[in-house]
Amino acid sequence: MDDPGPGLRTVHRLRALTVELDLLAASFAQRHGLHPTDLRALIALLDAAREGVPATPGRLGRELGVNSAGTTAVLDRLERLGLVRRTRDPHDRRRVLLEVTGRAVELGQGFFGPLIGEVAALVEGLSAAERAVVEGFLAAVREVVARHAEGDGNGNGNGDGDGDGDGRGGRDAEAE
Amino acid sequence: MDDPGPGLRTVHRLRALTVELDLLAASFAQRHGLHPTDLRALIALLDAAREGVPATPGRLGRELGVNSAGTTAVLDRLERLGLVRRTRDPHDRRRVLLEVTGRAVELGQGFFGPLIGEVAALVEGLSAAERAVVEGFLAAVREVVARHAEGDGNGNGNGDGDGDGDGRGGRDAEAE
C-alpha cells in the first residue's frame, strides 16, 4: 500500500478508465454478435465516413493491424450483418470502397450515444478554464502515447528523463 | 468540417487516446510473443501483486472475462514464458496462487515504465487546482462508463478501480 505521488495516482486512474472502456466495448460487441475486431473496424469505418475519408479494405486492415486475409474476413462478417457494403471504385477498379449502412450508424449511436451524451454533458458542466485543462491533458497524454507507439520497432531509448519538467507546453499537436 | 460542441470534441479526444493506448499495448504484446489477453492478464496480476491481493485463476478469469478453460491456457502460456508461477494455497488446497516473477515485473516496467514516467511528470507539472480538475474528470468519466457497463448485461465485477486504497469492496456481481 505505497502511496505513489499524485502523478502516478492519476496515471492509474487513467488506466483504470481505459480498462473499463475496453470491457464495455467487449461486452457490447458480444451482445451484438460482433467480435472485438469487428467493433473496432466498425468504429474506424464510421470515423472515416464522418471525416469524408474514403475507406478501403487495405486502409482498414492497416489501421486495425490485421492481415489482408483477416480484413476480408472482418468485412465478410460486417457485410453479412448488413453493416457495411462493398462497391468497386469506378476510378480505380482494383479498389473496393466501403460504405457503412444506416444500420451501422444506428448501432454506433446505440453504443456511443448515451455514453457520449453523458460525458459531453459532464464536460459542458465545466468552466472554460477547466475544460481547457482537461483537453490539454488529454492531448498531451495522447501525444506521449503516440510517440511511444512510433518508436516501437526497437528499444526506445527514452528512459533518459526527457526532462519535460513542466508538462504544459504547447499541445494540441494535430487534428484527427 | 462540422464543429461539434466542446463536449463532443473532448469525448473524441478521449476515445482517440484509448485507441492509441490499445494499439500500443497490442504491438508491445506482439513484440514479446504475448497475445493481448496475456498482456491484460499480466497487468491484472501485477496490479494484484502491488496491492497485496492474492491472485488466483478464478479471480483472474473473472477480471478478464475469460472462461476457466481459457484462463488455464493463458496461465500455461505465461508460466511457460517464466512470467508467472503457480503454487497451491496451503490454506485451501483447491486453490492455486499465482505469483508473478521478477521477469514479469521487469516486463511490466519496460512497457509502462517510460510511459508512466512521462505522464506522471506531466501531471506533476500541473498546479494543484488543475490536477484536481483532471482527476475529477477522470473519476467522473469512469463512473459514467462503469454505470453503462453494468447495464450492459456483463456480469464481470471488475471493481479494481484506482487501485490505491479501495480494493476489496466485496460487491462481486453474480447476478446471472
Place this chain on the structure above:
DNA sequence: GGCAATCTTCTCGCCGAGCGAGATAATATG
C-alpha cells in the same frame, strides 16, 4: 500497342485462442 512490374483484394490451408461440457480434487454443510 504490348509486356512487365506493381497494387488491391480475395481464396486456401493452417494454427491456436477461447468456449462448452465434464472430470478431479478439496472444502463446506447437513
Place this chain on the structure above:
DNA sequence: CATATTATCTCGCTCGGCGAGAAGATTGCC
C-alpha cells in the same frame, strides 16, 4: 459420513487471424 459446493484442469470443437499465393486492374517502360 454422504452430499453439495468450490476451484482448477482436460478434452473436443469452432472460428478468428496469419502466411502464401492467385486473380483482376493499373501504371510504366520500351
